[in-house]
Amino acid sequence: MTFKVTVQPAERSFDVARDEAILPAAIRQGIGLPYGCKDGACGTCKSRLLEGRVIHGAHQHKALSVEEEDAGFILTCCATPQTDVVIESRQVSALGQFPVQKMPCRVAGIEKVAPDVAVVKLQLPANVVLQYYAGQYIEFILRDGSRRSYSMANAPHLAQGGLELHIRHMPGGKFTDHVFGAMKEKEILRMEGPFGSFYLRDESDKPLVLLASGTGFAPIKALIEHMQHKAISRPAVLYWGCRSQADLYLHAWAEKAAAEMPNLTYVPVLSEPRPEDGWQGRTGLVHQAVMADLPDLSGHQVYACGAPIMVESAHKDFVAKCGLPDEEFYADSFTSEADKHGD
Ligand SMILES: Cc1cc2nc3c(=O)[nH]c(=O)nc-3n(C[C@H](O)[C@H](O)[C@H](O)COP(=O)(O)OP(=O)(O)OC[C@H]3O[C@@H](n4cnc5c(N)ncnc54)[C@H](O)[C@@H]3O)c2cc1C
Numbered sequence: 001m002t003f004k005v006t007v008q009p010a011e012r013s014f015d016v017a018r019d020e021a022i023l024p025a026a027i028r029q030g031i032g033l034p035y036g037c038k039d040g041a042c043g044t045c046k047s048r049l050l051e052g053r054v055i056h057g058a059h060q061h062k063a064l065s066v067e068e069e070d071a072g073f074i075l076t077c078c079a080t081p082q083t084d085v086v087i088e089s090r091q092v093s094a095l096g097q098f099p100v101q102k103m104p105c106r107v108a109g110i111e112k113v114a115p116d117v118a119v120v121k122l123q124l125p126a127n128v129v130l131q132y133y134a135g136q137y138i139e140f141i142l143r144d145g146s147r148r149s150y151s152m153a154n155a156p157h158l159a160q161g162g163l164e165l166h167i168r169h170m171p172g173g174k175f176t177d178h179v180f181g182a183m184k185e186k187e188i189l190r191m192e193g194p195f196g197s198f199y200l201r202d203e204s205d206k207p208l209v210l211l212a213s214g215t216g217f218a219p220i221k222a223l224i225e226h227m228q229h230k231a232i233s234r235p236a237v238l239y240w241g242c243r244s245q246a247d248l249y250l251h252a253w254a255e256k257a258a259a260e261m262p263n264l265t266y267v268p269v270l271s272e273p274r275p276e277d278g279w280q281g282r283t284g285l286v287h288q289a290v291m292a293d294l295p296d297l298s299g300h301q302v303y304a305c306g307a308p309i310m311v312e313s314a315h316k317d318f319v320a321k322c323g324l325p326d327e328e329f330y331a332d333s334f335t336s337e338a339d340k341h342g343d
Helices: 022-028 066-070 214-229 251-260 286-293 308-322 337-341
Strands: 002-008 012-017 046-051 073-075 085-088 101-114 117-123 137-141 147-151 163-168 188-195 208-213 236-242 264-270 301-306 329-333
Touching: 002 022, 012 022, 066 073, 147 163, 147 214, 163 214, 208 214, 208 286, 208 308, 214 236, 214 251, 214 301, 236 251, 236 286, 251 264, 264 286, 286 308, 301 308, 308 329
Parallel strands: 002 085, 208 236, 208 301, 236 264, 301 329
Antiparallel strands: 002 012, 046 073, 046 085, 101 117, 101 188, 117 163, 137 147, 137 188
16 A cells, blocks of 8 residues: 655655655655655754645654644654655755665775874775765665765765765764774775765755865765866855864865865864964854855855754754745754764
8 A cells, every 4th residue: 555745846746655754765766855864863854744644753853843743844754654645845856866776885995184084985896886966975784784874075977986985983983983993994884875865956056155064074075076077156155164173174175176166265164273273264153154254145055064063053043044045955964873862
């Protein structure tokens, strides 16, 4: 038995199996609904239920509050239809989705580029072509079946030599303790992808705010490489927030990109500059730097990626205080086990 899901205003329909949540069915059938963690923790897939009934499923209350549930919102990643349903999702993408594939990959390089950040290069099997949009992510499937997500830091046209990931160490973390401990070159991992709805909406010509905290820079770097490759000339400002100068692990890369692209401006922002940094640049919270420079975001499109607290604050404040239309905020929130169990 299946139920029909219709997405408005795009008028796209697809089937959901009994006891299946809306999002996995959409991914399976190549429907470009917005999403991030796929696990009820980030809220990126929040949509309005216009008709029909769902069971909400387990989720974090910061991703979908009781008040939002009462107001008719659902998280498509964990909402299971009980009838045919109609949902509103303004970010549904007209782009076709690339096939999701499982494959082994080999660690081709691990370079520590900051005290707690490693650039990891992955080599894919020779017979596999992984197609993806700049900004998307892959998941590693760990031995116990649990999964960890990492965004591709290189645009697809630069990925023939392999994928580049930027991985931050979370002490006590199942996967990143391994990356910063025993992981060696040539190690074989299992991965699946591409996933995610964090990619550039090419159909818009609005000026862009590209907002990153920490390793949230990874997919933003891929977006910038994509823009450069496709000669996309929309004005764009890159805000990259880190604690201290040592954490801006690709500062020189970002400066070079801004020098090469007349439409790109780069604003690094440090929240805890150290005296020895001799930092002359911007300080404070990175999303507040955006608000100070661009108090009116009503004509912008924002791509934000990184720590959940930064993404949540930017979303809330940009919409409430700077007039950003809600549907022009695209984000990947780097939720971890701590966020999934912390409510
Ligand atoms: C769409 C997406 C893209 C991402 N892209 C990137 C990326 O490009 N780069 C990047 O660095 N990260 C990225 N992340 C985050 C990444 O997927 C991992 O969550 C992160 O690396 C931590 O993984 P881990 O296994 O080391 O830690 P985990 O095992 O997930 O633990 C994380 C922290 O939570 C604590 N913890 C574990 N279990 C619990 C529990 N039950 N209760 C409370 N606390 C707990 C651990 O001690 C640790 O400090 C992304 C996340 C998402 C959702």
